[in-house]
Every structure is written in structure tokens, then in C-alpha cells.
Amino acid sequence: MTAILAINALCLSFGGQRVLDDVSLSVQPGERLALLGHNGAGKSTLFKTVLGFLHPSSGTVAVAGHAPGSNPAREAVNYLPEVVSFQRNLSGREVLSYFSGLRGTPKAEVSDLLARVGLLDAADRAVGAYSKGMRQRLGLAQALIGAPRLLLLDEPTSGLDPVSRHEFYEVIADAAARGSAVLLSSHGLEEVQDKTDSIAILARGRLKAEGTLAELAQEAGLPTTIRISAKPGAADDLHGEFGGRRVNGCRLDLDCAQGAKVDLLARLGRHHDKLRDVEIAPPGLTDIYRHFSRMGPTEDQI
Numbered sequence: 001m002t003a004i005l006a007i008n009a010l011c012l013s014f015g016g017q018r019v020l021d022d023v024s025l026s027v028q029p030g031e032r033l034a035l036l037g038h039n040g041a042g043k044s045t046l047f048k049t050v051l052g053f054l055h056p057s058s059g060t061v062a063v064a065g066h067a068p069g070s071n072p073a074r075e076a077v078n079y080l081p082e083v084v085s086f087q088r089n090l091s092g093r094e095v096l097s098y099f100s101g102l103r104g105t106p107k108a109e110v111s112d113l114l115a116r117v118g119l120l121d122a123a124d125r126a127v128g129a130y131s132k133g134m135r136q137r138l139g140l141a142q143a144l145i146g147a148p149r150l151l152l153l154d155e156p157t158s159g160l161d162p163v164s165r166h167e168f169y170e171v172i173a174d175a176a177a178r179g180s181a182v183l184l185s186s187h188g189l190e191e192v193q194d195k196t197d198s199i200a201i202l203a204r205g206r207l208k209a210e211g212t213l214a215e216l217a218q219e220a221g222l223p224t225t226i227r228i229s230a231k232p233g234a235a236d237d238l239h240g241e242f243g244g245r246r247v248n249g250c251r252l253d254l255d256c257a258q259g260a261k262v263d264l265l266a267r268l269g270r271h272h273d274k275l276r277d278v279e280i281a282p283p284g285l286t287d288i289y290r291h292f293s294r295m296g297p298t299e300d301q302i
């Protein structure tokens with residue numbers, strides 16, 4: 001499959017400061033790629049480069065095979081910036097009609113977009129009276145105009161409540177299912193873990209890792225935690241036999257390397273009379289993110 005966004009060895013500096021350093025990544029049609037990184041990691045700079053607002057010092061960026069900022073690239077991409085603002089006295093419908101006109105897409109699309117982001121009931125109210133979540137949804141609807149081949153969403157869910165976040169990601173999933181490639185940045189590790197297909201971790205302008213959650217977990221080689229609840233009076237015996245961390249009078253946590261889970265569970269099975277419960281907790285994105293973002297010589301600065 002041909003990537004809609006292909007970034008190769010991208011470097012970009014402001015003055016003498018290298019902000020993006022040898023970044024390569026790609027996004028395929030229908031893929032949702034989450035770009036994670038600390039404040040100042042270079043996420044917005046990367047988006048602005050893809051949009052053609054900033055120019056690389058070296059390396060290449062191709063949007064649907066075209067140079068960023070060229071007409072065919074601009075036709076292929078829509079962008080939701082971190083902070084959205086609209087003219088307050090226009091209604092949501094008028095805002096979308098205006099942008100739809102700029103894009104040259106049929107006006108009939110507007111009602112469908114308002115429905116997709118859950119704003120149909122508020123469509124004819126002034127945007128100035130919208131809540132932050134509603135403005136954000138309107139921004140997403142604007143970004144969806146014309147079914148872009150590439151959707152760039154810069155921290156689209158910041159400041160939204162959990163239900164709104166969930167609904168936001170449903171709309172993004174729907175856009176991806178219709179074929180859009182989605183690149184979004186976020187600081188919300190938990191939401192990204194469940195709602196995207198792959199993850200790229202940027203730290204101080206360098207790409208530290210890219211892949212699915214399972215691939216990153218494998219690459220990081222982080223242990224799975226086996227959480228044991230012991231029957232009354234059995235925790236000391238189990239601790240003596242398996243080691244691990246005592247959490248309280250009956251809980252014991254064991255770290256287990258990826259390839260050693262089955263053996264450990266088999267050994268535990270031989271002590272089933274002492275066990276009340278066993279839980280298996282694989283490493284989460286928070287652990288994986290911490291692992292990769294701290295790698296390298298700049299660890300103390302992250």
C-alpha cells in the first residue's frame with residue numbers, strides 16, 4: 001500500500017537549534033498513528049512541516065506523493081490545530097458552509113458532517129455560545145470537509161471530558177474506516193493506547209520508536225506483572241518460593257520476562273491451594289512511553 005504521508009530523514013532547525021532530527025515515518029490509508037512526545041518535542045513543528053508552513057533543513061516529506069504546500073498536497077490534507085477559534089456570531093452550519101465553499105465541496109455535505117460530530121441540534125446556534133467541547137467538534141467537522149486523504153489533528157482532545165474524548169475518537173475511527181490516514185498528537189496515553197493503530201514516540205526532536213503497542217512492548221522488553229492474591233496465611237510461603245514485591249499482607253507482584261510467562265504460571269499452578277487469584281498485567285503505554293522517551297544521552301533532560 002502506498003503511504004499517504006511519507007517522511008524521510010527529516011531535519012529542521014530554528015536558528016542554530018535542531019528541533020527535528022532525522023525523523024522518518026509513514027502513515028497509510030485508514031491508519032491512525034498517534035505521535036507522542038513531551039512539551040517541545042517537535043510535534044507541532046512536524047505538523048507545520050507536513051502542511052508546508054515550515055521547510056526542512058534536509059530530508060523529504062511527501063503528502064499523497066506531492067511536496068507539502070503544493071496544490072495537490074493541500075487538496076489531500078486537512079488540519080485541526082491545537083487551538084481552534086471561529087467567528088463567534090456565525091452558526092456552526094454557517095462556519096462549515098464557509099469552509100466547504102473554500103474547499104469547493106458540495107454544501108450538502110455540511111449537515112452530514114454536523115450529524116457525524118453530534119452537532120446537528122446546535123447547528124443553527126451562534127458558535128460564540130458553544131462550549132469548548134462543541135467548538136472542538138466543530139473543528140473536527142471542519143477538518144473532515146471533503147473526506148481528506150490525510151487528517152492532521154494536533155492535540156485534538158486536550159481539555160475535553162472523558163465522554164467527549166470517547167466520542168471524538170469514534171468520529172476519528174469512522175474517518176479512518178472511510179479511508180483517511182490520520183496523524184494525531186496527544187499527551188493522553190491511555191486514550192491513545194485504545195484508540196489508535198500505531199504509535200510514534202518523539203523525544204527532543206528524535207523518533208525513539210514507532211509501531212503497534214504490541215511491537216513497542218516487545219521492543220522495549222518490559223516485564224509483564226503477575227499479581228498474586230494469596231489465601232490467608234499463605235503470602236509468606238509464596239514470597240519465599242517466588243520472590244517478588246510484597247504489596248500488602250496478601251498481595252505479591254512478580255515481574256516476568258515476555259518469554260517466561262507460561263513457565264511461571266505453570267509453577268504457580270502447582271501452588272494453587274495457596275492462591276486466591278492471579279492477574280496478568282502486561283506493560284501499558286505509560287511504561288512503554290517512559291522507557292523510550294528516557295532512552296539516550298538526554299535522559300536527564302526529559
Ligand SMILES: Nc1ncnc2c1ncn2[C@@H]1O[C@H](COP(=O)(O)OP(=O)(O)OP(=O)(O)O)[C@@H](O)[C@H]1O
Nearest residue numbers: 014015019037038039040041042043044045046082
Ligand atoms: N517559530 C519558532 N521559532 C523558534 N523556535 C521554535 C518555533 N516554533 C517552535 N520552536 C521550538 O521548537 C521546539 C519544538 O516545538 P513544538 O511546538 O514543535 O513542540 P510540541 O511537541 O508541539 O510541544 P507541545 O506538546 O508543548 O505543543 C521547541 O523548543 C520550541 O521552542
